[in-house]
Amino acid sequence: MATRAELLKAREELHVAIHASEEWQDGYKASPDTFRRLLELEASLETAVGEYLHELSDRAVKYVDWSRLPEPIKADAGPVANNDDPVWNQEQVLLTAATIELITELIATGAIAGEYLYGIHMGFSSLDDAIMQAARLYTAQMVKGITETTRKLIRESVAKSIALGEDAQKATARLRTVIDNPVRADLIAQTEPVNAYQTGLRHYASATGAKKKTWDGLRGACQLCTPLIGKTIDIDELFTTPNGAELDHPAAHPRCRCSLVYIY
Structure with missing residues (x-):
């Protein structure tokens, strides 16, 4: 029987094969090597986040x-560990450890792709100081967002258990299912790699x-991206999406496959 590690590796290979056939903005596929590396890192990030959530x-x-479950309490002010509880700092440490190397590689891959696209060799790699600094900042922001969402999901799960009058056993089972969610890992892994890759490409362009x-x-x-297509602005300006979000670069939404063309 295959081990869990072997099954995860097989799933990563399948992930690469499936997503390589999807439609991406042309710039991603201009260099077969960096495109495949992007997909491999995307697959690895899905595994890392999925295992963390598991x-x-x-x-x-x-x-x-x-x-305290039987009490008619509010989930955001009740039995769930609050935002200042040390457990959440530890969770951020664990998630950072699981993802920072992959994020660093993704940012470096974006910068290296820039060399192929624009022909100016800079010798970027994952060991470049600027790449590592960008990766630390990006990972911290990503981890904070994921952790805040996790806390929200826990509160909502507990609140639902309270509303349904579930005992601790049923409430615990519900919470496990809510947290150990491969769909969430997939969503993160098909959004954050584009963000990180574009961070690297932006660094190269600058x-x-x-x-x-x-x-x-x-x-x-989609309706968020269509109004932006073809829009040209100064490199330090921000794009504004129809919903009011301001972006330096894609991704504009989960699973966004847009990119930027830089002008010299």
């Missing part, structure tokens, strides 16, 4: 005071003297 599902049940940037998207793009 393990967190065991720890999360300890962050709730189940003895370092090599690009002056402007143009949003480049897919035919039949």
Whole structure:
């Protein structure tokens, strides 16, 4: 029988094969090597986040005071460990350890792709100081967002258990299912790699003297991205999406496959 590690590796290989056939903005596929590396890192990030959430599902049940479950209390002010509880700092440490190397590689891959696209060799790698600094900042922001969402999901799960009058056993089972969610890991892994890759490409463009940037998207793009396609602004300006979000670069939404064309 295959081990869990072997099954996860097989799933990563399948992930690469499936997503390589999807429609991406042309810039991603311009270099077969960096495109495949992007997909491999995307698959690895899905595994890393999925395994983190799987393990967190065991720890999360300890962050709730189940003895208070019968009380008619609000989930955001009740039995769930609050935002200042040290357990959440530890969770951020664990998630950072699980993802920072992959994020560093993704940012470096974006910068290396820039060399192929624009022909100015800078010798970027995952060991570049600027790449590592960008990766630390990006990972911290990503981990904070994931942890805040996790806390929200725990509160909502407990609140639902309270509303349904579930006992601790049923409430615990519900919480485990909510946290150990492969769909959430997949969503994170199909969004954050594009963000990290584009962070690297942006770093390359800035370092090599690009002056402007143009949003480049897919035919039949979503309602958020379609109004941005073809829009050109100064490199330090922000794009504004129809919902009011301001972005330096894609991704504009989960599973976004848009990119930028930099102008020198």
